[in-house]
Amino acid sequence: MKIVEIREKTLPISSPIRNAYIDFSKMTLSLVAVITDVIRDGKPVVGYGFNSNGRYGQGTLMRERFIPRIMQADPATLIDDSGNNLDPHKIWATMFSNEKPGGHGERSVAIGTIDMAIWDAVAKIEGKPLFQLLADRYGNGQPDRRVFVYAAGGYYYPGQDHEKLKDEMRSYIDRGYTVVKKKIGGASLDEDLRRIDSILSVLQDGQKLAVDANGRFDLDTAIAYAKALSQYDLFWYEEPGDPLDFELQAALRNYYPNPMATGEDLFSMQDARNLIRYGGMRADRDWLQFDCALSYGLVEYLRTLEMLHEHGWSRARCIPHGGHQMSLNIAAGLGLGGNESYPDLFQPFGGFPDTVKVEHGFITMPDLPGIGFEGKADLYQVMQQLSA
CATH class of the missing domain: 3.30.390.10 (Enolase-like, N-terminal domain)
Structure with a gap:
């Protein structure tokens, strides 16, 4: 062959x-x-x-x-x-x-x-579905087909106001998500806090908001946000500073006791290891967002998971960036903590197979061969055009 x-x-x-x-x-x-x-x-x-x-x-x-x-x-x-x-x-x-x-x-x-x-x-x-193959080769043969997903959105765009932001977040909740995410750092701290308050006003018990600065802040700004965000029960405070500024990330633990998340812009096992060694990340509450599609693929991701084990981290603290079905399969097959999701953005590449629905913040992996792209009609149509 x-x-x-x-x-x-x-x-x-x-x-x-x-x-x-x-x-x-x-x-x-x-x-x-x-x-x-x-x-x-x-x-x-x-x-x-x-x-x-x-x-x-x-x-x-x-x-x-x-x-x-x-x-x-x-x-x-x-x-x-x-x-x-x-x-x-x-x-x-x-x-x-x-x-x-x-x-x-x-x-x-x-x-x-x-x-x-x-x-x-x-x-x-x-x-086989990829998640089953991974469970067979690298686990105990028993995948967890039920995977936590959160809705990534809350971007800045022209004409966005607080009512449109609330409508966006309501749409995610109505589709079964229990955690939603909003971008911060693209406006003033005061305006970002007002937007956070608007989103929280539409969330109910058991529903949470995560915020993401996309590496924008210097240390002083990251600390200012950390202090202001501490008043909220957020799902996480994500990537406050440059992804390779491990000292900044480590310093923030002194100002932000709640969960933080980072790692989506670290593209090798070695960089991930440096985050664990020097970034002050806390294995009991923080989240790791390494994305296999950006970081040399699953072969390298397996090395990263082994490194995490050696440093006392559970792979359940990993919720990858990217919102793609590859990470969904890894989560189900190897026991990660969940996966990012883009319900409306970056189509047709974001989202799930057509029959998959979000229920109480989780999806259930279908029995589709490989990664399962063939189950998403609009995506598979584009793929077939390439391979025809």
């Missing part, structure tokens, strides 16, 4: 929204199709992958470095010991060959996107 072809297409996911740091008016992503010579139901097995929002498409890196390395390798070096399936770890090592360590940059996104497509193909070849 072998990989016949790998295709990439850069697609727009633009939207007139912004967080505290960037706007999404020119945002793109890479969609990848890994076409194999394995036939199921009369058709070649194709694995699909795409990168998360917030980082742009990486087609040039893929086409110039990573796809050629895979396609020029001896196919026998890319399959598992049974000879019946691809080996994601061997393929990852092939992609990373002749790469220096450190300075991860955008290559982690390029590799992570291809890695997602490889895992989709591997699970389809084995005839």
Whole structure:
């Protein structure tokens, strides 16, 4: 068996929204199709992958470095010991060959996107949902098909007022979410607090708000927000400062006793380890948001989970960024704490298979082969156009 072809297409996911740091008016992503010579139901097995929002498409890196390395390798070096399936770890090592360590940059996104497509193909070849394959290979064989999800929204956009913000949050609650998220740092502290108060006015018992600064603040501003936010029972205070400013993150524990979250912009096991070593994160309350699609894929994510175990962290403290079905499968198969969700944004790539509904803040994973992209009609239509 072998990989016949790998295709990439850069697609727009633009939207007139912004967080505290960037706007999404020119945002793109890479969609990848890994076409194999394995036939199921009369058709070649194709694995699909795409990168998360917030980082742009990486087609040039893929086409110039990573796809050629895979396609020029001896196919026998890319399959598992049974000879019946691809080996994601061997393929990852092939992609990373002749790469220096450190300075991860955008290559982690390029590799992570291809890695997602490889895992989709591997699970389809084995005839299993990816979450079941992961539970079989790296767990006890018993996935937790019920996964916590929260609704990421609350972006700044032209014409947004408090009533529109409240309507947005009500729409998430009406769809079954119990935790919603709002961006902060794109307005003044006083205005952000007024927006928080507006959202809290529509939440009921058992429903919570998380806030996200997207790395905008210096230490003094992060502390000012921490003090002001301490009056609320928030789900978390997310990424207050630059993601690599571990000293800032560690200092905040002296000013903010409630849960914090960060990690979505750390793209390797080594950077994640530095956060755990030096960032002052508290394993009893804080949350880790590493996103496999941006950080070299599931092969690297498995290394990150092992590192967390060695440092006394439960993988249940991980709620990945990105809102994609790959992380949903990892959460179900490997016991993470949940996953981000974009109910309305970055379509058709955000969201769940069409039959999946949010109930009391949780979704239940359906029995679909691979990652399950085929269960989302609008997304699968785009994917088929690439692989046809």
